[in-house]
Amino acid sequence: MAVLATSLRADRRQRRSAWRRRDAATGLLFVSPAVLGSLAFVIAPLVAVVWYSLHEWNVLAATFTFEGAANYERMLADKALHASLAASGWFSLGLVVLNISLALGLAVLLNQRLPGTTFFRVAFFSPVVVSLVAWTIVWGFLLQVDGGINSALGAVGIDGPNWLRGNVTAMVAVVVVQVFKNVGLNMILFLSALQSVPEEIQEAATLDGAGPWRRFVSITMPMISPTILLVSILTIVGSLETFALIDVLTQGGPGNSTTVLVYYLYRQAFEFNEFGYASAIAVLLFAIVLALTLLQWQTRKRWVFHEV
Amino acid sequence: MKSDQTVAPERPAATPPPPGPAPEPVSSAQAPRRRPRRPGRWVLVAVMAVLSVPFLFPTWWMATSSMKTASEILRVPPTVWPAAPSLEPYVQVFALQPFAQQYWNSLYIAAVVTIGTILVASLAGYAFARIQFPGANLLFILVLVGLLIPTEVTIVPLFRMVNSLGLIDTHWPLVVIPILGAPSVLATFIMRQFFLGLPHELEEAGRMDGLSRWGIFWRIAFPLARPAIAAVAIFTFLKSWNMYLEPIVYLSSRENFTLPQALTQYVDAYGGPIWNVQLAATTLTVIPVLVVFVVAQRHFIQGLAQTGLKG
Numbered sequence: 001m002a003v004l005a006t007s008l009r010a011d012r013r014q015r016r017s018a019w020r021r022r023d024a025a026t027g028l029l030f031v032s033p034a035v036l037g038s039l040a041f042v043i044a045p046l047v048a049v050v051w052y053s054l055h056e057w058n059v060l061a062a063t064f065t066f067e068g069a070a071n072y073e074r075m076l077a078d079k080a081l082h083a084s085l086a087a088s089g090w091f092s093l094g095l096v097v098l099n100i101s102l103a104l105g106l107a108v109l110l111n112q113r114l115p116g117t118t119f120f121r122v123a124f125f126s127p128v129v130v131s132l133v134a135w136t137i138v139w140g141f142l143l144q145v146d147g148g149i150n151s152a153l154g155a156v157g158i159d160g161p162n163w164l165r166g167n168v169t170a171m172v173a174v175v176v177v178q179v180f181k182n183v184g185l186n187m188i189l190f191l192s193a194l195q196s197v198p199e200e201i202q203e204a205a206t207l208d209g210a211g212p213w214r215r216f217v218s219i220t221m222p223m224i225s226p227t228i229l230l231v232s233i234l235t236i237v238g239s240l241e242t243f244a245l246i247d248v249l250t251q252g253g254p255g256n257s258t259t260v261l262v263y264y265l266y267r268q269a270f271e272f273n274e275f276g277y278a279s280a281i282a283v284l285l286f287a288i289v290l291a292l293t294l295l296q297w298q299t300r301k302r303w304v305f306h307e308v
Numbered sequence: 309m310k311s312d313q314t315v316a317p318e319r320p321a322a323t324p325p326p327p328g329p330a331p332e333p334v335s336s337a338q339a340p341r342r343r344p345r346r347p348g349r350w351v352l353v354a355v356m357a358v359l360s361v362p363f364l365f366p367t368w369w370m371a372t373s374s375m376k377t378a379s380e381i382l383r384v385p386p387t388v389w390p391a392a393p394s395l396e397p398y399v400q401v402f403a404l405q406p407f408a409q410q411y412w413n414s415l416y417i418a419a420v421v422t423i424g425t426i427l428v429a430s431l432a433g434y435a436f437a438r439i440q441f442p443g444a445n446l447l448f449i450l451v452l453v454g455l456l457i458p459t460e461v462t463i464v465p466l467f468r469m470v471n472s473l474g475l476i477d478t479h480w481p482l483v484v485i486p487i488l489g490a491p492s493v494l495a496t497f498i499m500r501q502f503f504l505g506l507p508h509e510l511e512e513a514g515r516m517d518g519l520s521r522w523g524i525f526w527r528i529a530f531p532l533a534r535p536a537i538a539a540v541a542i543f544t545f546l547k548s549w550n551m552y553l554e555p556i557v558y559l560s561s562r563e564n565f566t567l568p569q570a571l572t573q574y575v576d577a578y579g580g581p582i583w584n585v586q587l588a589a590t591t592l593t594v595i596p597v598l599v600v601f602v603v604a605q606r607h608f609i610q611g612l613a614q615t616g617l618k619g
Contacts, residue, residue, distance in 0.1 A: 019515075020440075026521040027439030034432035034496055035447050037488025042454045045462035045469070052464060106359070114353055122602070123360040129601040130367060131550050133568035134590040138370045141583060148369060151386050180362050241458040244552035248572060262460040269464050270557060282461045290456055 046286070049279045057276035064276075071280035081281070083256040084264040087171070091260050092239040094175040099235050100228070102179060103186035108216070110187070111194045121191075125184035132181060136248040139177045140164070143249075167257040170250050174258050178245055182238075186231050193227035194220065233296050237289055261285055367594070374398070374588035381583050397588035404582075405570055406563045407589065414567040414593075417482050418548040424487035425495050425544045426537055433499025434525050438511070454493035459553060462490070467557055477560045486548060495540045502536035503529060549597065567593045 056067045075081055106124055110117050127135055142148040143163040150160035163173045197220055205215050221228075243262050246252055252259035252267070259267075265285065269278035373381050375393040401407050435441070436448050470481045486492065506529060514524045530537075555569045562573070571593065574586040 023439055023521055024441035027435040027441030027444065030431040030435035030439065030525075031444075031447055031451075033428045033488060034451050034492070037428070037492070038451045038454055038490075041466065041485050041489030042457055042462065042493075043450065045465035046453075046457065048465035048468075049462060106356075109352060109356055112349075112352060114349055114356075116353060116356070120356045120360055123364050126367065126598070126601070127363055129546065129597045130594050131568055131597070133550070133552060133571050134370070134594055135366065137571060137581075137586060137590050138366045140581075141373070141587070142366065142369065146382060148386055180366075184363075237458070241460060243460065244550075244568065247552070247556075262458070265460055266463075266553070269467075275464050275468075279464050282464060285458065286456075286461045289458060289461075293456060 049282050049286075052276055052279035053283045055276045055279075057274075057279075059273040059275055061273075067276070071277050074277060075280060075284065080256055080259070081264060084259045084261050087256065087258055088240065088260040090171055091175060091242065091258075092236055094171070095178055095239045096232060096235050098175060098179045099183055099186060100232060103183045103231070104190050104228075106183065106187045107190035107194055110191055124187055127181045128184040130181075132244050133248055135181050136177060136245050139173075140249050143173055143177075164250055165254050167254060170254060170258050174242075174245055174249055177249065178239075178242065181245075186235065189227055189231055190224065193224040197223045229296065233293060236292055236296075240285065240289055240292075261288075367598075370587050370594070371591050374584060374591045376584055378582070378584055381587075397584040398592070400582075400585040401574075401589045401592065404585065405565075405573060407570065407592075409563050410565045410567055410570040411592075413479065413564065414549060417479055417566065418545050420483050421486045421548040422541050422544045424483070425492045426540055428487055429492050429495035429540060430499045430530060430533060430537065431525070432496045433501075434503050434529055436496070437500045437503035438506075438529070439521065451493055451496060454490035455497070457490045459490065463553065463557060470558060476558060477564055478558075479564065481558045482548075482551065482554055482566070485554075486544075486551075491547060492544075495544060498536055498540055499533065502533050506532060546597070 053071055054066060054068055055064055056070065057064045110121055110124075144150075145160075145162040145165075149163065153160040161169050163169045201219055201223075202215055205219055210218065240260075241262060242260055243266065246258055246260055246263045247266075250258045252263050256264075261281065262285065265278050265281040268274045268281060372388070372390055374397055375395065376387070376390040377392075377394065377396075380387060380391055432451065436444060466481070466485060470476055475481055510528055510532070511524050514528045519527065550568060551566065552568045555566045559565055559569065562570075565573070571586065571589055574582050574589060576582055
């Protein structure tokens, strides 16, 4: 009896380790498409772009010569690049501030028990599903000097500017068009965070005499801070990738006022055929994205209520 | 980002239940709120109505202007409804470009990318969440690097790779790179988060019944992941449907174009847009997605809230 039990146990142990070995192989097999894809289409291109950035490489002239840090020195002197860094900075700043405050405001409004919230939720979210180029073409039409926006302003006696032809107004225009396009997504994320804030704490604070604003700042904001962190990372990184909006609405103009970094990169590569310099700009872009993400990750403990 | 993610099916829906006799059992977290005073409520509704204008009006404007004549479109003050609605711009859409072909290109590319991404991401997400194998952490970090890479960073090397393989002006780079490269990493992450929260007992039971790991994945875990798959599917489809930089870099002939790229081609001899035709084409590209969204609105938002994308 005892002998039988031991041999059964040994048998089971053996079967279990055989399963475990086969299981590990299956695991490697399951992840192999993603891992090989990552090596071929993410890691290798990333290494390549750093390598290219050290070269003078003009595709049309078919030159490919090692130049060391020459492209990076060129960056330091390139006024147009500095303008495009500034444009990217203003774009990201405007977008993050407007996007997050509007998204949070809309989410708070929708979180009330009001008539028609389902309708408004769909309304605010609907531009998210309209294709970006379609949305941008329509706004391009509305923002023309004799387009819909200025007609509406004219009706109340305001003489609107030529939005897409002024340095400042063009930047305002691209930010606003982008905010209306995507704020619905952030709104939904905030809404689902707001709905996980326990009602009891709010009730207790109300009994203690806290008004709506106080409750929002002292209870709601800290409780949804992980979502604010996530949304701000997604929005900032997303804003650095804006290309279609600029290409369709302003082509980077007037001057270089809306030439954000990726648009500058694109022009260097595919209009001026300067692949080496474009690669150096790509490395700069990657460094910025990496730095911002790490910075936000590092500072999260200061302002995020519970650890993410 | 968050390890205890939310997949609980009993999670309350994103909308508070409608007022009136509550049809569903209400959890304590959802207990009826203190009702705001009446006048305040209507002020808030009015605020929302005003705020919704810039969200809704452009789409309305697009659809109505697509039926106007070229001269009426520029009339000041603008007409809210076309004076003589005409479908002529819609005829022009197909006359000026191989638009039906371009529509098909976008549709089939988005469909293939969506299905491929679901397969690759759910297999990898499942293995990273559920299977112990050597090097798992290292490989996971390797894959996660893709989250940090904007497409534009690697576009030059990828262009060169595609070019040296002789695949410029084909759809291969628009299908293969999104499925295997950086764009699918978020999907892998979402799937992993979902599978982390799946109860172990279900898999144990499958194993007792003699299922292989593949069987456990395919017959138990994958079908249960429907909410996460739905979210990944919608995200991926929209991303592919909207792809813009890649097609303009990789494609050169009109019959290979995808929709976002084709929309910008309705220009006259001077490069100025032919507005009514462009808006008609734009309207046509919005319709299918809008219909799907209106039908699936509830699932979409729930999917979003359930996939651990919330913080």
